[in-house]
Amino acid sequence: MPHEVIMPALGMAQDTGLLVNWLKQPGDAVKAGDALFEVETDKSTMEVEAPADGFLTDVSASAGEDVPVGQVIARISDSPEGAGTAAPAAASEAPAPAPAAKVAGKEVIMPALGMAQDTGLIVAWHKAPGDAVAAGDVLLEVETDKSTMEVEAGHDGFVAALYAEAGEDVPVGNVIAVISADKPDSPVQTSARDKTPAVAPRKPDPQPVQPAARPEHPAPKPAATPGRDMVDGRILASPKARRLAAEQGLDLTRLVAAGIAQPYHVADLETLRALPTASPSAGAAPCRITASVPRAGFAAFVDWLSDQARTPPGAVQAVFAAASLRAATGAKTLRVRVEAPLIGTVSDYADPDLAGLAQATPADGAPPSLILRDLTGSRITDLALGADEAPVLSIATDGEAFSISLEFVDGQLDRTQAIAVIDGFAGRLDEPLRHLL
Amino acid sequence: MERKTNSEDYLRMYTQMVRIRAFEDQANQLYLSAKMPGLTHMYSGEEAVAVGICTALTDADRITSTHRGHGHCVAKGADFRQMFCELLGKEEGYCRGKGGSMHIADQSHGNLGANAIVGGSMGIATGSALRAKLQDSDDVTVCFFGDGATAQGLWYEVMNMAALWHLPVIYACENNGYSEYTATEEIAAGSIVGRAEAFGIESFQVDGQDVLAVNELAERLVARCRKGEGPFFIELKTYRYHGHHVGDINRDYYRSKEEETIWKEKRDPIVNFGQWLAKQGVASDTELEKIRAEVKAEAEAAVEYALAASYPDVSEVSMHVYAPNDAA
Amino acid sequence: MREITLSKAVNEAIAEEMRRDGAVFLIGEDVAEAGTPFKVLSGLVEEFGTDRVIDTPISEPGFMGLAVGAALTGSRPIVDLMFGDFLFLIMDQLCNQAAKACYMSGGKLSVPLVVRTNLGATRRSAAQHSQSLQALVAHIPGLKVALPSSAYEAKGLMKTAIRDNNPVVIFEDKLMYNDKAPVPEEEYLIPFGQANILREGSDITLVATSSMVQVCQKAAEILAAEGISAEVIDPRTIVPLDEETILKSVRKTSRAIVVDEGHQSYGVTAEIASRISEKAFYHLDGPVIRMGAMDVPVPFSPALEDITVPAPEGVAENARRLIRGEMFHAA
Secondary structure: OOEEEEOOOOOOOOOEEEEEEEOOOOOOEEOOOOEEEEEEEOOEEEEEEOOOOEEEEOOOOOOOOEEEOOOEEEEEEOOOOOOOOOOOOOOOOOOOOOOOOOOOOEEEEOOOOOOOOOEEEEEEEOOOOOOEEOOOOEEEEEEEOOEEEEEEOOOOEEEEEEOOOOOOEEEOOOEEEEEEOOOOOOOEEOOHHHOOOOOOOOOOOOOOOOOOOOOOOOOOOOOOOOOOOOOOOOOOEOHHHHHHHHHHOOOOHHHHHOOOOOOEOHHHHHHHHHOOOOOOOOOOOEEEEEEEEEOHHHHHHHHHHHHHOOOOOOHHHHHHHHHHHHHHHOOOOOEEEEEEOOOOEEEEEEOHHHOOOOOOEOOOOOOOOEEEEEOOOOOOOOOOOOOOOOOEEEEEEEOOEEEEEEEEEOOOOOHHHHHHHHHHHHHHHHOHHHHHO | OOOOOOHHHHHHHHHHHHHHHHHHHHHHHHHHOOOOOOOOOOOOOOHHHHHHHHOOOOOOOEEEEEOOOHHHHHHOOOOHHHHHHHHOOOOOOOOOOOOOHHHOOOHHHOEEEEEOOOOOOHHHHHHHHHHHHHOOOOOOEEEEEEHHHHHOHHHHHHHHHHHHOOOOEEEEEEEOOEEOOEEHHHOOOOOHHHHHHOOOOEEEEEEOOOHHHHHHHHHHHHHHHHOOOOOEEEEEEOOOOOOOOOOOOOOOOOOOHHHHHHHHHHOOHHHHHHHHHHHOOOOOHHHHHHHHHHHHHHHHHHHHHHHHOOOOOHHHHHOOOOOOOOOO | OOEEEHHHHHHHHHHHHHHHOOOEEEEEOOOOOOOOOOOOOOOHHHHHOOOOEEEOOOOHHHHHHHHHHHHHOOOEEEEEOOOHHHHHHHHHHHHHHHOOHHHHOOOOOOOOOEEEEEEOOOOOOOOOOOOOOHHHHHOOOOOEEEOOOOHHHHHHHHHHHHHOOOOEEEEEEHHHOOOEEEOOOOOOOOOOOOOEEEEOOOOEEEEEOOHHHHHHHHHHHHHHHOOOOEEEEEOOEEEOOOHHHHHHHHHHHOOEEEEEEEEOOOOHHHHHHHHHHHHOHHHOOOOOEEEEEOOOOOOOOHHHHHHHOOOHHHHHHHHHHHHHOOOOOOO
């Protein structure tokens, strides 16, 4: 059985060795221990000895070449003829992937062309094994990221080996071809599936690391005070104070507004809870008024309207609510927020009643004057949830009627205004055309 | 203790030396062909030291080994397969792949470990001997170290105690002439033997390439240790064929090719002992050739086995940091 | 219950274990007739003889190496290292040899030995006899580290250390050798890795080791008088560390100060504080405060030495500032 002659790893941190010259010629008889060739590495030149008795054959690297460590560069065979190929296949009985014999020359690798590309698909080779090539010649076409690129040979010489076939997907960085300086006697063509490769790994492949059972992080928690952070910098608060504020819906910016010095700790949350507030949640008496109107009139109006123009769902109701609120309070500008909690949509409308059939305005964090809660299409007929940051006007269907409620707290509307708002809104739902005219 | 008077014992020593050389040749090939992680320090050339001494020991006797420890490991009775598995970091290695070349040891045959701190095991070997004395056990501990390690202060502290307390320890200095990349004359003042003698320790010099001479001395000193006459010091003059480690290729600045050739051609312990065996009629050249071929085949098969063996599971990374405690 | 000194407690622990297990022996400088400079081991050589209470030359790396070899082959040595500062002398044998033998052998070897040594400044012994070097050894995987804080702790932890199959470094506080504490006559062991809650509290957690446990107990008394309720936890062993007990306490109190006599930088306090910060972050109502020895060699002059180590009033003041919600460092 022939012995492989390998470019040895001689120095301390050596990846390749420069083959200075062969001291034996192909076909020469050699004895184990005879100097076979000279290698330059780590700034010194070493003679490398024959590993066995026999004949030097299958020489695949020539003087002057820098050869990767571990690569087979020749064989010591039982006869001067050897295996008759410069690129002997790896011994098939080897239990571990032995570094396959390699063709000498400049390597062409599958380039990383795309943004996040692991492999490239070889569309076509433009050169065949044995062809002469110039550095700028197109060697192959590669498809990646849905586009096809031409790849140049990069070196003058001859195609000594092609290690993949057209149609094969090859990992980026893999050697796919070899360009040799001299015309090869027996150029090589293999498939990427043959795993003919490349440089023998310096380190054994580690076993794939099994990912530990690590659940993805749970859905991100809502930010402590979404959309309400200080504009000019972060609020200084302890991790625990921040967490509790988020859990309890407390707004730390109100501590800033009240002039309480930072940093905030859990004790400051008590102060926060005790702050007097314009916000409805803090103690003002909740009020609620309800009304009911037939649905038929509004339904006919919407049918008619849909023939005239496209309006977003809820836009008509927003117009009616805005008009009712403006009539009741005399507000110059107002903003209606339409919430459809069962669908999960929220749309803001700035002065929709002045803009004709309005389109929603982009949310910009401005507080609403009125919240219109649309529960139509659900089985909910009535509800009493208390006011929010603005008065809440809810519409639900109850048989053939709309059931309407308005919830607010003192300070948001006075009672007379509130009665006028719900009355005006109910009237507009009942007789939409009257409003339009 | 059985004396090595029959041919079987001679052939065992010959075979063990051949085994060490074969192991190192394969290890060298694994390194050269980039199949082995890390690097390694070759014992080739020093086989008569490990074999001559370890043949005088039983499994109950302990040794401590060094970064150049493959030879001690083989000589103390280790198996090729588990050694190559260790060399390649495989699960079936003697240390489950956690030690590698520099810490390779077959603990079940009394090898207390190969130490990659030069001189690091001198305390351990002496402590093992202290334990033998405290427990009235007649086992002996041999501390292998190189000439470079004689520059470590620890040795003088433990020789002092070993001599004071008559501990059954043999300090075996493998003087291969070089302290890493420096000639020993440049790092050692005075006499190395004289240093041990200063503590009143009976000291010897022996040709480390002559396995019979080494073995004869070792047998004698081990027997005396068992009788409480220790400690002893032996300086074994030997030679390492390779560099300090496998990557130490450019050695001209510290030793010449001619010097290496003389040792390899004239003083090789295996060749010379083989010639002696043939001359004495213990074994023919053919029989010796057969031993070498068999050992080589065994080594090659072990390499193939180890290359195909599996790495430890990643879950082993945090195992063996601590020894388990008995359930309380 | 009877009260005995820490010194006596250590002596009893070693004597009991030497009676129980013939493999246990003591080795070190002046451990036999001298009984060590602190007289902790007095009387042991009379009972066990010079074969098991072994006086050595002044060769710390040497006798430490001997202990490793003896432990590897079936003995259970107790190494007496006269001063914690001498750890630097034995580092190779302790950290490269003892700590790694089990791992490097794939679990086939073990090193059951104890290094008993000490820590603590304020004995006017200057920079080479006053260090508290527990962080140094706690950094090395393969070693266990015990820090007894009283006579009771010293006895229970020493007995556990001797029975452990791994190298254990146990640090006694030099200043506490004559401190008495209730110690039962009956045999007991204190398991490693189980912290001791010395005092329960709700406002702040004080984690303290060894000599600093007393300091924190006194700080807790000062704070109690001011209406602040401090919980005091002694981890007992820093390797293994009972993280759960500490985290549970901090989740309750939301505030923590960690106190250890080693140098503050890169020290035991840093490790424990960072674990709290990582694992109880959302329960913290203020920064975790470290209090270690100042980052200076221990000075000789009493006027200087005393200010290098944490004292009760300093701990109490940091606790007050945390509870007031003061900003510790400019944000």
